[in-house]
Amino acid sequence: MKISINRLKQYISLTESPEEIAALLTRSGLEVEAVEEFVSVPGGLEGIVIGEVLTCEKHPDADKLSITTVDIGLEAPSQIVCGASNVAAGQKVVVATVGAKLYPTQGEPFEIKKAKIRGQVSEGMICAEDEIGIGTSHAGIMVLNTDLPNGTPAKDYFEVSQDHILEIGLTPNRADAASHLGVARDLKALLHRSICLPEGKELAKETQGTSISVEVQNPEDCPRYAGIVVTDLKVAPSPQWLQNFLRSLGLEPINNVVDITNFILHDLGQPLHAFDAEKITDGKITVGKLSKGTSFVTLDEKERKLSGDELMICDTKGGLCIAGVFGGKGSGVSDQTQTIFLESAYFSPDIIRKGSQFHGLKTDASFRFERGTDPNMPVYALQRAVELLQEIAGGKVASELIDLYPNPIKDFVVEVEYAHINRLIGKKIDPSEVKTILESLDIQLENETEIGFTARVKPYRVDVTREADIIEEILRIHGFHQVELSEKLSTDFLADHPVKDLNKLQYRMTEMLAGLGYFELITNSLTKPQYAEKSGFLDPAQGVEIYNKLSEDLGVMRQTLLFSGLEVMAHNINRKQSDIRAFEFGTVYQKSESGYKEGRRLAIFHSGNRSLESWIEPAKSFAFSDLFAAVERILERLNIEPSAMDVIESAPFSYGLILKLGEKEIGRLGLVDEKMLKLAEVRQDVWYADLDWDLLTKKASGLKKYQEISKFPEVRRDLSLVIDKTTSYSQVKAIAEKAGGKLVKRIGVFDVYQGDKIDAGKKAYALSFILQDQENTLTDKVIDHTMSKLMKAFQEQVGAVIRS
Known part of the structure; x- marks a missing residue:
């Protein structure tokens, strides 16, 4: 929304600069995004004056040129060579003086300079209307009918308007400020000045017209x-x-x-x-x-x-x-x-x-x-x-x-307490100042007591209908910048924080997984008791048994999504659909000493080939990296980064990882043990991830941290370590991040070796380190010092041997 400073001055006396007015309005909630200078004619006709042609003679060396002397208000007339056919002595004309910059209707701006034209000095230019940007005619010079003194600025004759325009980013609630009068009302309160609003003239009928x-x-x-x-x-x-x-x-x-x-x-x-x-x-x-x-x-x-x-x-x-x-x-x-x-x-x-x-x-x-x-x-x-x-x-x-106007719209009536004003603002505001501010905003105070008052708000303030709105009006005029920070920070909330919509979060995750090629499973919560009895990782005593069971195969509530998912795998594999990627959101149930408990889980299943054979490449089976990548995508979407990973080799996995967030376990993933596959009659490898959906939704955050991309280059350095087999990569990574500090941006493993070329019980990691400084180009000295710190930390903390 654009607001003219000149027009504002018709309503309220303003001595402040446009920039000061802009700052004042911005502090009060009407954010001024730009202050622009406006001139109704380009260049404002600066250096252009009204002149009078005193003499006009033909140029001795050019038939189409005339030599004129023009009075432009100086001590002596100026000689100007003119090419217009209609120039004549006695005319009042528009003259661009030496140094003036002209902005023609068409073409680029140019500056008037003292020159010689066919041997005759010319000290200016007599102008046509298109040459100064006020019209399109080029039929000849402008001949004016005016009694203005010679030398009068042309901008006065042509009523050139100069103004400053405020570009206000109006928020939807401030409909009242979508006008010059509305902005003037705020300035009235901010500057403690009155507004001059003309009275509406009674409209008396003057003549007969069409009856409507x-x-x-x-x-x-x-x-x-x-x-x-x-x-x-x-x-x-x-x-x-x-x-x-x-x-x-x-x-x-x-x-x-x-x-x-x-x-x-x-x-x-x-x-x-x-x-x-x-x-x-x-x-x-x-x-x-x-x-x-x-x-x-x-x-x-x-x-x-x-x-x-x-x-x-x-x-x-x-x-x-x-x-x-x-x-x-x-x-x-x-x-x-x-x-x-x-x-x-x-x-x-x-x-x-x-x-x-x-x-x-x-x-x-x-x-x-x-x-x-x-x-x-x-x-x-x-x-x-x-x-x-x-x-x-x-x-x-x-x-x-x-x-x-059959049903006049009434004023808003709002009850306000001084204690609430002081509590929400965080500062005690004197009741007299409260009254001054509100009355300056055309909000009337009634039923005033020591406790509070009744505010009567005119209906054009559609955004001021509650006590909190009244307090906001007081604060924005008093000034946010005048509220000092106390030693102890606290706040009051005018509205509850929105609760996470768990259904929407699950739906978005379902959309993502479906987009990655996964099929959603919906399986029965009732399952076979023998799964808990024979699997070795579930406690049969914690199974929730059904009293009125339909059959022994559906006699208990499931403690895990694994076996219901494996049954789906078996059903598809037996029907020659052996390449499967699937997921399921489901509830698991357990009996405990305190009663019963249930929790939501997210299961991911991979089995068979991730890509079919073709003339380009042979078929590729699913691997651990495919499962881990899927889990990474899920956690990334939820903005969760595991704080630790531990290797596991216990049921129901042959091997896999435990993911942790602090001390809490997010989930487990890995290759399903053959014993579990036999229980469900599955005859091919299955990769499985079991994630705690309740914990993930609790920790999920829509907030991500971004930083500016560094202007300085990355540097890569590689390092080969021989460490104990029991040392996990997560331990190595944690050591590197702490020792390398902010210069270590990324760490990767590009090779792992276990064999007869190194000692028994050992493994070798080939690590890559990406180093980068956000503020400077890394020097060899800094790089070498960082790598030395890393090697020393690995040697001291995990007994690593650095391979050359």
């Missing part, structure tokens, strides 16, 4: 509808001040009638719409809805099919306008328009939002209506607009003012 009647069929969608007929209009270009104002906000002037409605919208925040009164059939306006599928052609000449839910402004033939959103082509103001019906209304934000979203139309009017305008503004805005129509377009009031 209005019917509102849905008062809940249109609580207030006002309008008036203005006739004897002369549609023409707007005066320069109005064009300059609109251009400073990034709008193109259209004509005086439309420009006035746009001026009121940006000035007061109240959208208006002007209908050509002669095009309103039978002189009747109806505010209501049209049936679904009705065709309507908007101002952009596009035919649109109505949804039936949008609010329409209609006559007896059909739609004239999508209320609060976009006008219709057939009823708009044209150059031939002489009489208009000027509409000013308050529409329900919900109904405008529906129409705007359905048709994909985002206009300045809908932007304000769908956030909530001031229901008390329509008549005042009409009064201001009609005054301008009378002044600028010669209009005359030709009807009584129509104002349908």
